Amino acid sequence: MLQKYDVYIGGKPLRFLGDTLTGSPADDLPVIDVRDKRELREVVARFNDGGLEGGVQVRSAKGFDAWEAFQADHVLVIAAGGLVLDEEDRLLGIRRLGKWDLPKGKVEKGEEIPAAAVREVQEECGLKEVTLIKPLTSTWHTYERKGRQHLKRTDWFLMRASAKERLTAQTEEDIEEVLWLDDMGIRMMEKDTYPSLLPVLA
DSSP: OOSOEEEEETTEEEEEEEETTTOOOOSSSOEEEEOSHHHHHHHHHHHHTTOSTTOEEEEEOTTOOHHHHHHHTSEEEEEEEEEEEOTTOOEEEEEETTEEEOOEEEOOTTOOHHHHHHHHHHHHHTOSOEEEEEEEEEEEEEEEETTEEEEEEEEEEEEEEOTTSOOOOOGGGTEEEEEEEOHHHHHHHHHTBOGGGHHHHO
C-alpha cells in the first residue's frame, strides 16, 4: 500500500501512510506505528474518545496492512459528487443541516460513479444540464448507523453548469439553500464546512 489515505473521523484526519518502509510523515501530525489489528483498533478508539487532538498518522509494521484492516472493520459506502462551476467560475454551494457543503450522494446499485455524481448534482440543486469535465479526488469519512461503523468514500468530479438555470434545493435531503458563490463566498464556505471538503475546494 503506497498511496496515502486521509479518513476524517469527527472532523479530524486519520492518515494511513503505508508500511514502515514506504510511509514517510507528510506534516507535523504525530505518527503511530501499528503492528496488528488490535493496536489499530486501540488508535481508532482513542480517536473516537476525543484523544489524539488534531489528528494522527498511522504507519503499518512490515507484513501488516493497517488500511486494509481498517476497511474490514467498516461497512463501505460509495458516494459521488460535484464541484460545479458556472460561466463566471462561481462555485455551486449548498447549505445542508446548517453547514456549507457540495452536492453529493450515494451511488445506486449498478450505476456508474460519474453518472451518479451528475445525477446527484441535478437532483440536489434542480439543474437539468450538467457537464462532467474530469475526476478530481476522493475523500473518506466515517459515521455510525444502526450500531455499525460505516466508511464512506466520495469520488469528486469537476463539472460545468449554467447560472441561467433556476436553482431548486432538494429539501427532502435536508438542503436549505443552493447558491452560486464568488471568491468571497468560497472563503466564507471554507470557514463553515466539513474538514474533509477542504482538499476538494483546494
